Amino acid sequence: MPPRSARSHFPQHGTKPFMIDWSGYLSLILQGAVVTVQLTVMGSILALIVAFIAGLGRISRFAILRWLATAYIEFFRGTSIFVQLFFAYFVLPFMGISLTPLQAGVLALGLNVGAYAAEVVRGAILSVGREQYEACTALNLSRWQCMRKVILPQALLVMLPTFGNNAIELLKATSVVSLISLADMTFQANIVRSQTGSTLIPFATILFLYFVFALLISFGVRALERHMARGLDGVRT
Amino acid sequence: MEWDWNFVWQIFPTLLQGVKITIIATLLGSVLAVFVGLAIALLRRSPNRLVSTTTGFIAEFIRGTPLLVQLYFIFYVLPDIGILLPPLVAGVIGLGLHYGTYTAEVYRAGIDNVPRGQWEAAKACNLTARQTWTRIILPQAIPPMMPALANYFIAMFKETPLLSAITVLELMNQAKSVANTYYRYIEPITLVGVFFLTISLISVVVLRWLEQRYGRIER
Numbered sequence: 001m002p003p004r005s006a007r008s009h010f011p012q013h014g015t016k017p018f019m020i021d022w023s024g025y026l027s028l029i030l031q032g033a034v035v036t037v038q039l040t041v042m043g044s045i046l047a048l049i050v051a052f053i054a055g056l057g058r059i060s061r062f063a064i065l066r067w068l069a070t071a072y073i074e075f076f077r078g079t080s081i082f083v084q085l086f087f088a089y090f091v092l093p094f095m096g097i098s099l100t101p102l103q104a105g106v107l108a109l110g111l112n113v114g115a116y117a118a119e120v121v122r123g124a125i126l127s128v129g130r131e132q133y134e135a136c137t138a139l140n141l142s143r144w145q146c147m148r149k150v151i152l153p154q155a156l157l158v159m160l161p162t163f164g165n166n167a168i169e170l171l172k173a174t175s176v177v178s179l180i181s182l183a184d185m186t187f188q189a190n191i192v193r194s195q196t197g198s199t200l201i202p203f204a205t206i207l208f209l210y211f212v213f214a215l216l217i218s219f220g221v222r223a224l225e226r227h228m229a230r231g232l233d234g235v236r237t
Numbered sequence: 238m239e240w241d242w243n244f245v246w247q248i249f250p251t252l253l254q255g256v257k258i259t260i261i262a263t264l265l266g267s268v269l270a271v272f273v274g275l276a277i278a279l280l281r282r283s284p285n286r287l288v289s290t291t292t293g294f295i296a297e298f299i300r301g302t303p304l305l306v307q308l309y310f311i312f313y314v315l316p317d318i319g320i321l322l323p324p325l326v327a328g329v330i331g332l333g334l335h336y337g338t339y340t341a342e343v344y345r346a347g348i349d350n351v352p353r354g355q356w357e358a359a360k361a362c363n364l365t366a367r368q369t370w371t372r373i374i375l376p377q378a379i380p381p382m383m384p385a386l387a388n389y390f391i392a393m394f395k396e397t398p399l400l401s402a403i404t405v406l407e408l409m410n411q412a413k414s415v416a417n418t419y420y421r422y423i424e425p426i427t428l429v430g431v432f433f434l435t436i437s438l439i440s441v442v443v444l445r446w447l448e449q450r451y452g453r454i455e456r
Contacts, residue, residue, distance in 0.1 A: 074437075074438070074441075075434065077437070078433065078434040078437035078438060079395075079430045079433045079434050079437070080395035080396065080397075080398055080433050081395075082395075082396075082398035082399060082409060083398060083409070083426065083429050083430045083433055084430075086409075086413075086422075086426050086429075087426050087427070087430060090416070090422040090426060091422050091423050091426050091427065094422065094423055168301065171303075172301075172302065172303040172304070173303070174303075175303035175304075175305040175306055176303075176305060176399065178305070179305075179401075179402055186303070186305060186306055186309070189306070189309070190309070193309075193313060199313040199314045199316075199317055200314050200317060203306060203309055203310045203313065203314055204310075204314075206306055207298075207302045207306055207307070207310065210301065210302040210303055210306065211298055211301045211302050214301035214302070215301065
């Protein structure tokens with residue numbers, strides 16, 4: 001339990017009264033940062049998988065797949081992440097599915113952001129020009145080959161910047177899991193607040209850390225974009 | 238555990254009170270976001286480099302950090318410097334500031350979309366900067382922004398449950414307190430979900446209408 005481990009960092013009697021040992025609290029917040037990063041990475045992976053399934057489903061030839069994908073996307077975009085998280089954590093156990101806070105968090109975050117990203121996948125695939133599909137037909141490629149070798153490599157590059165934004169939204173949404181008692185950065189900051197009585201330092205620290213993580217994501221995505229854009233000059237207009 | 242309609246009717250009035258607060262928070266937050274967004278968009282265009290880069294950085298920072306933490310910041314840190322805000326006010330300020338940084342981007346796109354000729358014409362007619370903005374640029378820039386702005390207000394509406402973390406008694410908080418009292422989670426949480434889904438589905442229709450009426454901004 002995080003509160004207990006925090007208690008051992010209380011200032012010892014006799015040594016510097018009224019001074020708070022910040023290093024202990026900082027390590028607590030860093031432990032929370034690890035959980036936040038874990039959630040972000042695992043949630044993003046789930047979101048990515050779901051986004052491709054649902055995004056391709058929405059432009060499928062089969063009406064039933066289109067219908068299912070639309071229902072999923074509208075449902076998860078329509079209800080708030082907060083409600084979904086609470087549903088996963090508090091209601092699913094009554095239906096016989098017990099999830100740990102981490103599982104519930106990854107599930108809710110991944111499915112929620114996946115729904116937004118599915119629309120990105122769909123939009124990017126539709127943005128590839130008709131002539132590319134015609135070229136596929138002319139080269140006698142199968143539908144799968146056409147999608148895999150011609151359409152997706154071009155569409156991925158269109159998706160990437162928006163995926164970056166989605167990942168940042170997911171990072172920000174991870175703070176909500178603190179409300180289902182998962183010890184992420186926000187949760188730990190609240191513990192530090194309640195134990196030290198200091199409010200500015202814990203919250204300013206985690207705001208800074210969240211911002212650094214967001215910057216890292218956006219730099220990472222930009223670097224990936226540059227890497228993937230190589231060799232596509234002249235193909236894209 | 239089974240779904241119990243009697244329980245649903247029993248908790249319905251309590252949840253409706255929460256709905257009221259949720260709607261109030263969204264409306265006030267939207268109004269604040271409209272003004273904060275405009276202020277940020279205008280400050281970012283300031284000829285003074287210091288003003289524009291500082292505003293840009295602050296907006297970027299607010300957009301890159303979670304709303305929940307910002308709410309905690311407003312609710313817990315500001316009292317230390319003597320600003321004690323009631324929970325709902327703190328929540329509205331948080332929502333307004335956070336979404337103001339998003340609407341600022343909408344304003345930016347809208348303003349950039351006004352053709353250069355309009356700026357030049359305003360100059361040729363010898364209008365002051367103030368007149369140029371209020372009479373020429375903004376009246377043309379704002380209508381195409383309507384759908385995008387509405388989109389962010391819907392997003393804000395879906396984030397109002399976060400206010401429960403700073404003890405605002407909105408819908409989610411009412412649902413949680415009901416659930417904790419009777420130890421039944423299925424009905425309250427599902428009802429909250431249904432409520433948000435209903436409003437979102439209605440708002441999709443409204444958005445389509447706005448897009449038809451005002452068109453969209455070309456990005």
